[in-house]
Amino acid sequence: EAGVAQSPRYKIIEKRQSVAFWCNPISGHATLYWYQQILGQGPKLLIQFQNNGVVDDSQLPKDRFSAERLKGVDSTLKIQPAKLEDSAVYLCASSRTGLAGTDTQYFGPGTRLTVL
Amino acid sequence: AQSVTQLGSHVSVSEGALVLLRCNYSSSVPPYLFWYVQYPNQGLQLLLKYTTGATLVKGINGFEAEFKKSETSFHLTKPSAHMSDAAEYFCAVSTTSGTYKYIFGTGTRLKVLA
Numbered sequence: 627e628a629g630v631a632q633s634p635r636y637k638i639i640e641k642r643q644s645v646a647f648w649c650n651p652i653s654g655h656a657t658l659y660w661y662q663q664i665l666g667q668g669p670k671l672l673i674q675f676q677n678n679g680v681v682d683d684s685q686l687p688k689d690r691f692s693a694e695r696l697k698g699v700d701s702t703l704k705i706q707p708a709k710l711e712d713s714a715v716y717l718c719a720s721s722r723t724g725l726a727g728t729d730t731q732y733f734g735p736g737t738r739l740t741v742l
Numbered sequence: 743a744q745s746v747t748q749l750g751s752h753v754s755v756s757e758g759a760l761v762l763l764r765c766n767y768s769s770s771v772p773p774y775l776f777w778y779v780q781y782p783n784q785g786l787q788l789l790l791k792y793t794t795g796a797t798l799v800k801g802i803n804g805f806e807a808e809f810k811k812s813e814t815s816f817h818l819t820k821p822s823a824h825m826s827d828a829a830e831y832f833c834a835v836s837t838t839s840g841t842y843k844y845i846f847g848t849g850t851r852l853k854v855l856a
Binding site for chain 2: 630659666667668669670671674682717719724725726727728729730731732733734735736738
């Protein structure tokens with residue numbers, strides 16, 4: 627089966643610009659996650675969707691970050707306006723149900739964002 | 743609140759030597775535990791996971807980990823390192839109720855010396 631797809635793989639922008647990332651999860655997976663991975667740190671969950679509803683967005687900086695998963699399949703994450711500290715790898719993951727802690731999350735290759 | 747501590751941000755071993763990567767967790771109840779590997783410019787790939795049952799868990803590429811409740815540990819081992827094992831390794835815990843989200847450690851970068 628195809629894995630989690632993300633695009634673009636790399637993005638360089640100036641501070642105060644906006645940027646959007648796209649993710650297509652594994653077919654049939656109900657739960658989709660966006661993580662931020664800053665250099666030297668582990669991934670940090672930004673937002674979790676169950677189908678097209680938000681389950682957890684407690685760590686999403688809502689003044690500048692937004693995400694949607696309108697049809698319960700693919701998702702976009704947007705940053706507007708970007709700050710220098712947003713430079714990171716943005717990882718998308720999906721899991722089959724997300725309804726059990728034993729559910730394995732499958733990760734995409736990530737988008738590396740550099741904010742100048 | 744749950745947390746994960748990975749001791750040693752960088753570990754170097756010789757090819758053929760034992761690999762030991764340490765992970766300790768903090769949780770009021772035994773969580774579900776995972777080890778992921780990340781190769782350069784790639785996403786995370788699951789190595790193994792512990793949910794319930796046997797405390798020694800075998801994963802891919804010859805890795806295994808043992809859940810020790812008394813020590814709140816889930817250390818990752820491999821008897822003989824290979825050059826291809828050079829990567830970053832992340833330990834994660836998952837909550838056992840609620841929204842079931844992962845909490846990751848800060849990672850350990852493994853270097854394998856020829």
